[in-house]
Amino acid sequence: xxxxxxxxxxxxxxxxxxxxxxxxxxxxxxxxxxxxxxxxxxxxxxxxxxxxxxxxxxxxxxxxxxxxxxxxxxxxxxxxxxxxxxxxxxxxxxxxxxxxxxxxxxxxxxxxxxxxxxxxxxxxxxxxxxxxxxxxxxxxxxxxxxxxxxxxxxxxxxxxxxxxxxxxxxxxxxxxxxxxxxxxxxxxxxxxxxxxxxxxxxxxxxxxxxxxxxxxxxxxxxxxxxxxxxxxxxxxxxxxxxxxxxxxxxxxxxxxxxxxxxxxxxxxxxxxxxxxxxxxxxxxxxxxxxxxxxxxxxxxxxxxxxxxxxxxxxxxxxxxxxxxxxxxxxxxxxxxxxxxxxxxxxxxxxxxxxxxxxxxxxxxxxxxxxxxxxxxxxxxxxxxxxxxxxxxxxxxxxxxxxxxxxxxxxxxxxxxxxxxxxxxxxxxxxxxxxxxxx
Amino acid sequence: xxxxxxxxxxxxxxxxxxxxxxxxxxxxxxxxxxxxxxxxxxxxxxxxxxxxxxxxxxxxxxxxxxxxxxxxxxxxxxxxxxxxxxxxxxxxxxxxxxxxxxxxxxxxxxxxxxxxxxxxxxxxxxxxxxxxxxxxxxxxxxxxxxxxxxxxxxxxxxxxxxxxxxxxxxxxxxxxxxxxxxxxxxxxxxxxxxxxxxxxxxxxxxxxxxxxxxxxxxxxxxxxxxxxxxxxxxxxxxxxxxxxxxxxxxxxxxxxxxxxxxxxxxxxxxxxxxxxxxxxxxxxxxxxxxxxx
Numbered sequence: 001x002x003x004x005x006x007x008x009x010x011x012x013x014x015x016x017x018x019x020x021x022x023x024x025x026x027x028x029x030x031x032x033x034x035x036x037x038x039x040x041x042x043x044x045x046x047x048x049x050x051x052x053x054x055x056x057x058x059x060x061x062x063x064x065x066x067x068x069x070x071x072x073x074x075x076x077x078x079x080x081x082x083x084x085x086x087x088x089x090x091x092x093x094x095x096x097x098x099x100x101x102x103x104x105x106x107x108x109x110x111x112x113x114x115x116x117x118x119x120x121x122x123x124x125x126x127x128x129x130x131x132x133x134x135x136x137x138x139x140x141x142x143x144x145x146x147x148x149x150x151x152x153x154x155x156x157x158x159x160x161x162x163x164x165x166x167x168x169x170x171x172x173x174x175x176x177x178x179x180x181x182x183x184x185x186x187x188x189x190x191x192x193x194x195x196x197x198x199x200x201x202x203x204x205x206x207x208x209x210x211x212x213x214x215x216x217x218x219x220x221x222x223x224x225x226x227x228x229x230x231x232x233x234x235x236x237x238x239x240x241x242x243x244x245x246x247x248x249x250x251x252x253x254x255x256x257x258x259x260x261x262x263x264x265x266x267x268x269x270x271x272x273x274x275x276x277x278x279x280x281x282x283x284x285x286x287x288x289x290x291x292x293x294x295x296x297x298x299x300x301x302x303x304x305x306x307x308x309x310x311x312x313x314x315x316x317x318x319x320x321x322x323x324x325x326x327x328x329x330x331x332x333x334x335x336x337x338x339x340x341x342x343x344x345x346x347x348x349x350x351x352x353x354x355x356x357x358x359x360x361x362x363x364x365x366x367x368x369x370x371x372x373x374x375x376x377x378x379x380x381x382x383x384x385x386x387x388x389x390x391x392x393x394x395x396x397x398x399x400x401x402x403x404x405x406x407x408x409x410x411x412x413x414x415x416x417x418x419x420x421x422x423x424x425x426x427x428x429x430x431x432x433x434x435x436x437x438x
Numbered sequence: 439x440x441x442x443x444x445x446x447x448x449x450x451x452x453x454x455x456x457x458x459x460x461x462x463x464x465x466x467x468x469x470x471x472x473x474x475x476x477x478x479x480x481x482x483x484x485x486x487x488x489x490x491x492x493x494x495x496x497x498x499x500x501x502x503x504x505x506x507x508x509x510x511x512x513x514x515x516x517x518x519x520x521x522x523x524x525x526x527x528x529x530x531x532x533x534x535x536x537x538x539x540x541x542x543x544x545x546x547x548x549x550x551x552x553x554x555x556x557x558x559x560x561x562x563x564x565x566x567x568x569x570x571x572x573x574x575x576x577x578x579x580x581x582x583x584x585x586x587x588x589x590x591x592x593x594x595x596x597x598x599x600x601x602x603x604x605x606x607x608x609x610x611x612x613x614x615x616x617x618x619x620x621x622x623x624x625x626x627x628x629x630x631x632x633x634x635x636x637x638x639x640x641x642x643x644x645x646x647x648x649x650x651x652x653x654x655x656x657x658x659x660x661x662x663x664x665x666x667x668x669x670x671x672x673x674x675x676x677x678x679x680x681x682x683x684x685x686x687x688x689x690x691x692x693x694x695x696x697x698x699x700x701x702x703x704x705x706x707x708x709x710x711x712x713x714x715x716x717x718x719x720x721x722x723x724x725x726x727x728x729x730x731x
Contacts, residue, residue, distance in 0.1 A: 067696050074698060078485050095698065099484040242589075249589040250569075252678065264570055396697035406680035410589050425504065432498070432699065436482045436489075 026056050028324050029083035031063045031073055033309065034143070037276075041344045049331045056324035058085075066092070066309065067395065073314070077102055082314040084325055087142060089309045090129060091394040094216065096312050097138055098392065098437040104313045104322070106329060107136040112319070113326030121333070121351050125303055125377040129388030130310045133218060139310035140329050143347040145272040146304045146373050147197045149292060153285035155266035159183035166289040170237065173267065173292050177246040180266050187248040189241065192256035192270035194249075195401040196307055197291070199226055202234060204386035205293055207302040211430075215389040220434040222391065224426045226401070227419035230297065236415035239408040249409045252402045260286075271307060272373035273346050288369040290376050302386045303379040308347060339363075348373050391426075392433025400425045470711060476704035483698035495705035504681060505689070505706075511595075512685040516663035518599045519606065523659050524652060527607045531614035532640065545615065552608035556601075557669035563601040564674040587675065591682025594675045598683050601674065602667045610655050617651040618644065657721040661714060686710055 034042045039062055046058040063069035066089035073086045088096050096103055110117035119127065119137050130139045153163035159179045167173040177188045191197050203210045209225050216222040241247035248265060250256035260268035261281040269291055278286060293300040313325055331337060338354030341347065343363055349355045355374055358364065364371040380386075391397050404422040407413040413421070445451045480491045499505045534544050551559070566574045569586045578585040587593040621644060629639045645652075668687050671677060677684035677692060684692075687710060694703025 071695055071698070074483055095483050098482060099486060101486050102484040249586075249679075251588045252676075255588070259570060262570070393697055393699065396693065396699065399692070399697075403678065403680045406589060406678060410591065410679065412591075412680070428498075428502075432480075432702070436480050436701075437487065 025054065026321055026324050028056055028058045028085065028321060028328060030058055030060045030085040030087075030311075031069050031083045032060055032087040033062070033064065033066045033069045033089070034087070035062060035065075038143075038345055041341065045332065045337065045341065048337070049328055052331065053327070056327060058324075058328055070095075077314065082316070084314060084317055084321055085328075086312045086314060087309045088139070088312050090307055090388075091398055093130065093139070093310070094390045094392045094394060094433070097132075097390065098220070098433075102315050103138075104315050105132075105136050105138045106140050106313060107138070109313050109322050109326050110329065113323045115326040115330050117330070121353060123348070123350060123352060123355070123374070123378060125382050125387070126306055126348065126350050128382055129306055133214075139312045140332065141306075141350050142309055142311045142332070143341075143345065144306040144308040144350065145347055146306050146377050147193065147201045147269055147291055148272045148274075148373060148376070149289045150260055150268045150270065150274070150278065151287055151289065152260070152263065152266045152282075153287060155180060155183075155185055155263075155284070159185065159266075163285070163287075166287055167267075167292055168290070169295040170234075170292045171295065174237075174241070174246070177241065177267070181244075181246060185266050187259060187265035188246045189267040190248045190250045190256045190259045190265040191268065192250065192254040192274070193307070194252065194405050195398045197269045198234065198238065198405065199231070199401055200389060201291065201304050203231070204305045205291060205302055206230060206297045206300045207383055207385050208297075209385045210389050211391060214384045215387070216391045216430075217387065217389070220392060220430075220437060222430060224391075224397075224423045224430070226426075227416070227423045230294070232415045232419055234294070235405065235408055235419060239411070239415055242409045243411060247409070249406070252399075272348070273308075275369070276346050288372050290372070290379075301379060303382055304376045305386060305388050306348070306377065343370075346370075348377060391430060392437065393429050396429050397426050400429065473704045473707045473711070476700055477708045478701075479704075480701045483700075485700075491701070495701045496709075498702065499705055499709070507681060508684050508686055508689050511681065511683065512664065515595065515599065515602075515667075515683070515685050516660050518595075519602045519663040519667070520656055520659040522599065523603045523606045523610055523662075524655055526603065527610035528614050528648075528652075530607065531611050531618055532644070534611075534615060535618045548611050549608045551604055552606075552612075554605060555669065556605055556666060557673045559601050559605040560598070560670035560673035563597060563604070563670075567597050587679075589679050591679055594679055594683050598667070598670055598674060601670045602663065605670070606659060606662055610659065613651050613655055614648065617648045621647050653724070654721070657717060661717060664710070664714065 030046065032039075032042060043060055046060045050057050061083075063072045066087075069086070070088055070092050073082055076082045082102070107117070107119070119131070119135060122137075122141070126141045126144050127137060129144075130141050131137050149166065151163075151166045156163040156176070159176075159182070161176055161179055167176050173189065180188045200210060203226070208228060208230055209215060211222045211224045211226075213219045213222040238247055242249060248259070250259050254270065254274065256265070256268055256270050257274045257277055258281075259265045260270065260274075261278045263282070263284055272288075275288060290301065291304060311329075313322070317325075333351060335351065335354040335357045338349045338351055339358045339361070342349040342354065342358055349358060355371075359371070401422050404413070404418040404425075408415050408418045477495055478490060478492060480489045480494070481487065530548055534541065534548060537544055554562075566572050567585070567587065569575060569588050572585075575585045585593060587597050625643055626639055629643055634642070664685070665687050667685065668691065671683055671685060671688045672691070675683040677688050686706065690703050690706045690710065693699045693706065
């Protein structure tokens with residue numbers, strides 16, 4: 001009896017040992033906010049990584065939209081079981097960055113794991129958003145887009161405008177708008193993401209600061225500067241357009257996308273990521289272009305800034321797990337992986353090599369306009385004003401800006417008062433953040 | 439002398455109420471106490487650094503003109519929801535009370551909207567009134583109304599009021615119907631023999647006899663407008679445009695959950711808590727005493 005038992009145990013142990021490598025796989029939890037087709041593309045990346053090696057297994061979990069997954073991760077961190085990787089939208093960058101102890105900079109993870117890593121391989125405008133002043137990459141730029149200008153070519157034709165010449169400056173936009181209106185176009189121009197387009201990207205595109213201290217990248221004691229004469233002039237122009245029926249406000253997020261793709265609006269500024277939806281829905285000829293600028297501003301157009309999200313590495317995990325994280329990041333940076341992500345989702349490629357590879361593959365010839373976002377992002381080498389921005393609690397800050405813009409578009413406030421109020425209220429939020437993160 | 443039934447065992451009554459007490463402590467007192475505790479603190483999003491700041495969070499709130507604006511918005515919103523919710527359901531209840539044939543069908547249909555979650559109610563009405571594709575928008579456009587609640591604050595307020603009232607009418611309706619049925623028929627018959635018109639009978643007999651119900655519903659509806667309408671706001675306007683529909687409870691959520699400002703959000707919920715305690719006191723002191731059927 002006894003001997004039999006020992007034999008059995010030995011057999012069991014041998015079997016266990018045989019299957020050991022599979023079970024010893026280190027799991028890496030990744031919380032993200034990519035739903036629908038984007039989620040499938042993301043899962044595809046994780047599967048490919050898992051199939052490419054045996055030691056680590058990336059488990060991707062959808063945790064709701066950006067603010068929701070961030071809240072979930074914060075709650076999980078407070079309870080002591082945060083995921084290894086967390087996808088955070090760009091406005092959450094300052095909050096994550098200030099949480100030293102909760103996060104580990106990507107540069108550190110790569111260095112500790114001896115994973116070859118060259119920050120210069122990445123597109124400067126993309127990586128600049130997520131890099132500290134010393135040049136250390138803090139989070140991994142996963143999905144980045146930028147804001148683009150779309151026109152409905154059929155509507156342009158109908159209004160007697162040249163459909164192949166999209167307006168380049170705001171002066172030209174106004175002239176085209178008048179003609180479109182006269183041709184019976186009910187909604188002439190609309191926008192998605194009003195603050196991202198008309199304050200954040202507007203500033204970068206015209207090389208003017210959004211806030212002091214290099215748009216907040218240089219320290220927590222930053223203040224907003226979005227009530228400059230140029231900002232006031234631009235927002236006043238939009239308010240005026242709204243009054244004349246040349247600009248239709250669509251809402252704070254991507255509601256403008258549908259207004260353009262349904263043919264309701266003839267001109268539209270929105271994410272480069274809107275292309276996929278427009279391609280599917282639009283029953284008219286359209287084109288994607290650089291966003292307009294004011295041609296009397298010196299140095300404009302500069303370069304636009306990104307939106308989207310990056311992947312943060314959370315703190316307090318085992319060294320073995322960080323090794324896997326580093327391997328996964330290196331995997332994600334591979335040109336062919338980046339090209340796949342770029343071409344299936346429409347997000348911009350994050351490394352120079354992957355951009356070149358996509359170009360050589362002939363993808364841009366077959367899909368004209370697909371390289372416009374990268375070209376706009378790299379229009380000129382980024383300056384202090386166009387590298388990106390880093391404001392504490394910018395989720396709240398953006399809401400404040402949008403509330404004030406809405407007051408202008410509704411004709412309740414003039415542009416100067418609204419932007420002064422936005423700066424005052426925004427600065428209160430910045431001071432609060434500074435006090436909480438001293 | 440009232441007869442009282444008492445438990446003989448010393449511990450049994452306590453054991454029987456224990457689950458309820460436990461639930462109340464875990465789900466009400468504990469979070470409430472935490473909210474009070476957090477309202478005196480300044481904390482970063484991850485809870486890595488915590489400072490005790492006393493009443494500073496409250497001071498900041500009352501210096502913030504937008505927070506005071508939110509009070510005004512809440513007052514207007516609750517007044518509208520309370521008034522229309524009660525008026526419309528009272529009208530419906532009096533009508534349903536008079537219906538002889540198929541009364542059950544009418545009553546059932548009128549009670550249905552209560553089964554719809556506020557968030558769903560919000561989505562339904564937002565679809566009907568959607569600026570580009572809504573069917574009501576289409577009709578309004580035909581009538582020459584420029585309907586766009588995305589940018590027009592008054593219209594946004596109207597939208598959330600409609601959704602909130604629609605969702606609450608059934609609840610009010612049930613109470614009014616019960617109240618109406620308990621009014622003695624003889625009183626109304628005597629009045630009609632004396633030649634009082636239906637309107638007159640309503641205002642001099644029915645309405646005063648319904649007053650305890652009305653007052654109770656007023657309190658319930660105010661509390662409803664203060665708290666339960668969160669889902670409607672979140673699925674439609676999200677407080678916009680330009681704060682036109684940012685009621686207090688929505689601001690608590692936005693600042694605490696979306697903007698991770700735990701201290702400020704907790705201070706706001708403590709203030710809300712005080713308001714609701716005051717409302718409950720009013721209800722218990724005045725309503726309970728006056729209820730007489």
